[in-house]
Amino acid sequence: MRKEAPIKSSQVNPTLRILVVDDHGIVREGLSVLLERDGTRKVVGSVATGEEAVIAAERLSPDIVIMDLVLPSLNGIDATRNIVKNCPRISVIALSACHTPEQVSRALNAGARGYVVKAAVGNELIRAISEVMAGRRYISPAISDLLTGGGSASTIPLSPYDCLSDREREVLHCVVGGLTSSDIARRLSLSRKTVDTYRGRMMVKLGVANRSALIRYALKYELPSV
Numbered sequence: 001m002r003k004e005a006p007i008k009s010s011q012v013n014p015t016l017r018i019l020v021v022d023d024h025g026i027v028r029e030g031l032s033v034l035l036e037r038d039g040t041r042k043v044v045g046s047v048a049t050g051e052e053a054v055i056a057a058e059r060l061s062p063d064i065v066i067m068d069l070v071l072p073s074l075n076g077i078d079a080t081r082n083i084v085k086n087c088p089r090i091s092v093i094a095l096s097a098c099h100t101p102e103q104v105s106r107a108l109n110a111g112a113r114g115y116v117v118k119a120a121v122g123n124e125l126i127r128a129i130s131e132v133m134a135g136r137r138y139i140s141p142a143i144s145d146l147l148t149g150g151g152s153a154s155t156i157p158l159s160p161y162d163c164l165s166d167r168e169r170e171v172l173h174c175v176v177g178g179l180t181s182s183d184i185a186r187r188l189s190l191s192r193k194t195v196d197t198y199r200g201r202m203m204v205k206l207g208v209a210n211r212s213a214l215i216r217y218a219l220k221y222e223l224p225s226v
Contacts, residue, residue, distance in 0.1 A: 017044045019047070019064070020035070020047075021068055022066075023049065053074075061087065065093070068094075069107060070097075074173075078169060080112050092111060167188075
């Protein structure tokens with residue numbers, strides 16, 4: 001009786017699917033080369049704006065999104081918030097030259113599972129991906145001391161900006177872009193009175209007294225989307 005050959009398992013470790021988001025083409029290309037170097041990761045998409053990132057995340061369903069924060073159209077923090085809300089299975093890692101406590105805290109509060117500074121070496125991003133895929137948070141050692149408790153989820157402070165509603169953020173982005181109340185009303189399909197109401201609420205929440213101070217606050221602490 002012929003002995004049957006053993007059945008070989010066809011199960012292999014799946015290739016990690018990654019979406020790269022950065023408004024500089026040369027950065028996206030460099031990241032793609034770095035991430036695909038050992039064959040265990042595949043860049044399934046590469047986009048330049050926050051709005052494109054949200055759309056691509058829903059369409060491509062990657063495992064990881066590498067997210068720059070300063071992006072046109074929709075900043076990386078708000079894009080992260082939208083992706084995490086709409087696609088909670090996807091993990092986002094912020095990769096940014098911005099690393100003030102305010103920006104780091106806002107990115108993590110928006111749902112980013114990791115934060116890597118662009119000044120880091122490539123191996124650190126690979127390590128961050130491994131940590132996040134293992135269910136752990138990763139913050140670059142160079143900035144972890146900036147956060148209370150080293151960036152523990154329970155110790156990341158909320159910024160005043162985090163208290164704004166999604167609509168208030170939209171209005172703020174338009175204000176920073178130089179749009180008048182009438183322009184904003186047309187763009188967002190609101191009445192001018194409603195726009196003025198949103199702006200007034202934002203001033204109270206952010207502790208500023210007028211439109212000029214509101215714009216200065218946004219340029220100092222917010223990542224403009226204009």
